[in-house]
Amino acid sequence: MTTSKRSYHITTFGCQMNKADSERMAGVLEDMGFEFAADPNQADLILYNTCTIRDNAEQKVYSYLGRQAKRKHEKPDLTLIVAGCVAQQEGEALLRRVPELDLVMGPQHANRLKDLLQQVFDGNQVVATEAVHIMEDITKPRRDSSVSAWVNVIYGCNERCTYCVVPNVRGVEQSRTPEAIRAEIEELGRQGYKEITLLGQNIDAYGRDLPGTTPEGRHLHTFTDLLYFVHDVPGIERIRFATSHPRYFTERLIRACAELPKICKHFHIPFQSGDNEVLKRMARGYTHEKYRRIIETIRTYMPDAAISADAIVGFPGETEAQFENTLKLVEDIGFDILNTAAYSPRPGTPAALWEEQISEEVKSDRLQRLNHLVAIKAAERSQRYLGRIEQVLVEEQNPKDGNQVMGRTDGNRLTFFQGDINELKGQIVNVKITEVRAFSLTGELIPVAQSVARLKVG
Ligand code: SF4
Structure with a gap:
């Protein structure tokens, strides 16, 4: 009999962390x-x-859930x-809302x-939200891509940014050991x-919770050390x-990125606001000068590095002048x-309770003005690719x-x-860029023989 x-x-809603978790959970289900x-x-x-960073993602879950509950x-x-x-965040309350x-x-x-x-198949309704020590992951994720994979290196976050729910929902920092991380990457290479x-909510915190210090008193396993430890895995x-x-980004890390050829020259470093007073109230722990x-140091070591970031407008109490400091930072840096x-x-974050909330109209006006500037600066940054030969790792067919x-290029520009996807998938090829847009590029494949000749001439 066949069943x-x-x-x-x-x-999946939300960030790369959630996407990585979903892949792991899909792996468990397929295993079952x-x-x-x-x-x-x-x-x-x-x-x-689910994701609770934005209210609309949360509302969407409830509406999807309502439909499935009916089914x-x-x-x-x-x-x-x-x-x-x-x-x-909701725990038991969710069960009351959707029995x-x-x-x-x-x-x-x-x-x-x-x-x-x-436990569910044994007939129970289960809530698992207590803080746990995350066991080393022995599950095999079902990865959505066969070219590019996420690898968690640290779970949780010990920061207390006043707008953020992550520390409440993902718990304290828990780093995986360098050996476990390398073993996972070796398997991916095979x-x-x-x-x-490599993923972490605050990846620069990697290793703070692992035992051991150097004779100079530095943590034995920093994120920079981890990069040196894993950068030569065959196949990757x-x-x-x-x-x-x-707050924790170091020159030592920048030097490692410049030195290690496999590390992509792309840095995603959220600044959130260009105003020191707002940064202080966000509890971010740095100034716009820092x-x-x-960014200056990155560009000294790697002048062509791509820089991306996250920013928030309309934080409680943000004045027009403070918002303009964010515009200024974007203008000056050119992301x-x-x-x-x-x-x-x-809910559950300090800033949510503050009285000086900014109206939706002002927030959306600031967002539009910022987005307008971002598109102009991104288009300017794209210009430098025109006519250049970029190495592109082929992922998919253009849908x-x-x-x-x-x-993607090394700098993460979609190209x-x-x-033919069947021939090219998973290969790094040379592409001459013939057209640039703010956030993507178009080019022509340079056949291998021609690429080699060019390299020799160059
Ligand atoms: S660093 Fe701040 S914004 Fe990032 S996850 Fe931790 S608390 Fe949230």
């Missing part, structure tokens, strides 16, 4: 015999991996799970999905992955990392990409044009060119 396999669907279903309405198990009345064996940051839920699990419990599901992105050709914190010095957001008060493939 059909049960199927699952995961919907579940099959991926592209259509959530056909799946026997639905998992929402459960017709299909009682449907398993409904909410994971991630909303789950952590059809089977499992509510915080991000620290991602590795325990199998055990938790066992499987044919070409690029990895590119290494990226996120997210950096200006931020500028970091390749800047992710911008209007401040949104998150809008079957004759084109797409990939399109004519080519």
